[in-house]
Amino acid sequence: MKLLFVENQYKTFFFEAIALKLQEQGHDIFWIVQNKKFAPKSKFNTHIIPYPKKNSKTYTPDKSIDYIIESDRNMNYFEYKDKSHFYYYSEVLKKLVHEIHPDFIFGECTLFHELLIAKHCKELGIKYLNPLPCRYPTNKFTFYLYHTMESYGGCNKDLPREKAIEIIDNINGRVIAPDYMKPLVKTKFEKLQDKLYKTRGYYLGEKYNTPSPFVKLKIEKTKNQNKQKWDVLAQEGVDKTDGFKVLYPLQVQPEENIDVWGRPRRNQLKVIQEIVENLPEDAILYVKPNPKPRYEVDGDMIHFVSNHKKIKMISHSTSMTEVFNDFDLIITVTGTVAIESILANKPVVTLIKTLNNTVKNCIYLEKLDNLEDIILNVKNDSFPKATLDEKIGLINLLNRTSYEGNVSDVFNDPNCLDEDNINLIVSAFNEIIEK
Numbered sequence: 001m002k003l004l005f006v007e008n009q010y011k012t013f014f015f016e017a018i019a020l021k022l023q024e025q026g027h028d029i030f031w032i033v034q035n036k037k038f039a040p041k042s043k044f045n046t047h048i049i050p051y052p053k054k055n056s057k058t059y060t061p062d063k064s065i066d067y068i069i070e071s072d073r074n075m076n077y078f079e080y081k082d083k084s085h086f087y088y089y090s091e092v093l094k095k096l097v098h099e100i101h102p103d104f105i106f107g108e109c110t111l112f113h114e115l116l117i118a119k120h121c122k123e124l125g126i127k128y129l130n131p132l133p134c135r136y137p138t139n140k141f142t143f144y145l146y147h148t149m150e151s152y153g154g155c156n157k158d159l160p161r162e163k164a165i166e167i168i169d170n171i172n173g174r175v176i177a178p179d180y181m182k183p184l185v186k187t188k189f190e191k192l193q194d195k196l197y198k199t200r201g202y203y204l205g206e207k208y209n210t211p212s213p214f215v216k217l218k219i220e221k222t223k224n225q226n227k228q229k230w231d232v233l234a235q236e237g238v239d240k241t242d243g244f245k246v247l248y249p250l251q252v253q254p255e256e257n258i259d260v261w262g263r264p265r266r267n268q269l270k271v272i273q274e275i276v277e278n279l280p281e282d283a284i285l286y287v288k289p290n291p292k293p294r295y296e297v298d299g300d301m302i303h304f305v306s307n308h309k310k311i312k313m314i315s316h317s318t319s320m321t322e323v324f325n326d327f328d329l330i331i332t333v334t335g336t337v338a339i340e341s342i343l344a345n346k347p348v349v350t351l352i353k354t355l356n357n358t359v360k361n362c363i364y365l366e367k368l369d370n371l372e373d374i375i376l377n378v379k380n381d382s383f384p385k386a387t388l389d390e391k392i393g394l395i396n397l398l399n400r401t402s403y404e405g406n407v408s409d410v411f412n413d414p415n416c417l418d419e420d421n422i423n424l425i426v427s428a429f430n431e432i433i434e435k
Helices: 011-022 065-070 071-075 085-099 113-123 161-172 188-203 214-234 266-278 299-308 320-326 337-344 368-379 388-400 421-434
Strands: 002-006 027-031 047-048 104-106 127-133 140-145 246-248 283-288 311-313 329-332 348-350 362-364
Touching: 002 065, 002 085, 011 027, 011 246, 027 071, 027 085, 047 085, 047 104, 065 085, 065 113, 071 161, 085 311, 104 113, 104 421, 113 127, 127 246, 127 421, 140 421, 161 337, 188 214, 214 299, 246 266, 246 320, 246 368, 266 283, 266 299, 266 368, 283 320, 299 311, 320 337, 329 337, 337 348, 337 388
Parallel strands: 002 027, 002 104, 027 047, 104 127, 246 283, 246 329, 283 311, 329 348, 348 362
Antiparallel strands: 127 140
């Protein structure tokens, strides 16, 4: 079969290990590379896209890719202004995908060139699959179709009942956490090497997924200042004397699960504003930041939440374990907290429809003006509760739609290249290819 992989910085070298195994099995392997500093090292049919020429700004704007521009991290977080490269890459990538016309394309849906390829694949009827680690069960991954949360394939196996119950108990007891929450242990030298490697790429012309080092330095400084400002204004716990307590845990940004999957709700300040507009008089909204924030908190958010009488701020140092049980209702866009709430029978609503909404105690709320009805149901003890069998059903659904293996990149987790792990991943790829 003809298989195409898409470069994604350090994840390229993880994909390369898989691609080599598949090539040995007789598959024709192609690559599309946007950032030539991260091109695969082995011999493949590799297409490195030339960077746009400075004097060429004649690309035709295309409104059909507006949603991709809207999700772009360089535009949203790193002060990049010019949109012309989107139209250049869209034209080049569409032509290239059409010419290669692979049976499958594998890549993330984080960076703009990946989203463009996924869009063109969908139009051409080519499957674009995005392998990502599961939140739960751990050490498993799922193939997602295009830029969506729709899973494709899976081991189609239920866990033994005792094992599923053990996972539920461990999640509720916070004995286990998703793989992405494992601490990244890097030396200062390794971090410096990473910065220098990416900076060299920037000055060689890759300015479209790599932020200006000066802008990055400024944004990082602002991030740290905002974290300090937040914590000066925040409290460490929850006031037990408050009335109805609602929690909105901030999701880190930039991140695919909110900027792409949660795109209609990616502006978290607007989400917070809309929540408080729809709270009844006796309700208080608590906003909890991620303990490892990126750029989701800015000055406007701090100003709004610190000055609103119906909002209280929780400090970065306060863990979810400390406060989870104190809330009456949790609201999230696409966060992992939805799974944790389902399994603990904590009332939860999501603002984007997900697999979690198949369980009756996780409600999809399309419009926040219906929030008062949800709160009334919680107060009246009529909010749905999941049975143990329904919780087991969710764990098994997540298990059936996933495969065993650690999907990561070589910078964040060099162990992803372990031979046993690569063999597990390749086995799943083969199952997908032969499906």
